Amino acid sequence: MRKEQMSVHTLEDMPLMEDLHEGEVYDLAIVGAGLSALSLLHSGAAALGRTVVLDYQEQVGGLLRYLLPADGFEAEWELLRDFQLPAGVRLLLQTTAVGLLPASAAEPTHTLVVRRRQGTAQLRARQVVIACGGVECPREHDAIPGTRPAGVMTPVLALQLLARGYLPGRRALVYGDSRYALATARRLEEAGLEVITAAPTSGNGRSVRLCGTIQEICGFPRLSAVRLRSHDQQSVEVEADTLIYATGLLAGTHWLKGSGVSLTATGTIAVDAHYRTTIPGIYAIGAVIRPQLDHESSLRMGKEVAALLPGGVL
């Protein structure tokens, strides 16, 4: 697929601190400018009143931005490539939500505590949509035994290296069988790496070369091999200088600690069938409620919540 120019919003669009309009009450604040948020905005944000969108990155697009364009992700690429900020929507990049104070009897609007290079500020809004996605699950999270060598990374880091013109290694084991993992494997192959794909199971119909769970990571200071154990308990040592650990995402909810927004046992935000959290006026969509969701779900959730919000359109 041809790499096309993406018309994304950059830091040049970013207002200064005084332009945060701290005293202003927004009708809607959206935390995150990734796939689900862009889908929401694309589906009728103009009708939702004064809207502010904030994201800690320098561009919109979320985690998938590093992969696109890629085969199998056509709808996502189209949304990202052609995205235009609707009139009346304020986009604040390099702006991180670090806290959420829900509305109360004393304060009828929700307050987002946000941090930027210039300092900390507060944004107030009648409705909040949390669309902050997830963080990639690292090898440390799954407590895999072995050494801690260079060369073990997540897909986004590998894709970021490629985007900057660096090869992450020469021979990579890509561990995971999601569409994202396999698209990352293809991208590495196109860049000239020798790639071996592996996953714990081959049950989802996608083909990986090896089937087994990682038993041990070997080598230091650079990765030299990964030991896999197959279902019939056979141990296989795969020589590689790079491990792309692509097992999934963890919901990005750390900043909601103490907010009163309820989480599920797996750490995702608890929502009802209408994406409502346990706090009235606060919604959640995308990977933060379903870290293993497929991409169509992110787009669909954005559209659905746009219709459910007060003033929203179908």
Ligand SMILES: Cc1cc2nc3c(=O)[nH]c(=O)nc-3n(C[C@H](O)[C@H](O)[C@H](O)COP(=O)(O)OP(=O)(O)OC[C@H]3O[C@@H](n4cnc5c(N)ncnc54)[C@H](O)[C@@H]3O)c2cc1C
């Ligand atoms: C390792 C990996 C595995 C994946 N596995 C799958 C899979 O199995 N199947 C699949 O279909 N898709 C998968 N994905 C793709 C993808 O993550 C989601 O489908 C999609 O991007 C989710 O959309 P979203 O809007 O919820 O999150 P994102 O598109 O990631 O957007 C979230 C945005 O919120 C911003 N943000 C986060 N926290 C804050 C904060 N506190 N303040 C301000 N901004 C914030 C982020 O910068 C980001 O731009 C995977 C991705 C990775 C990296």
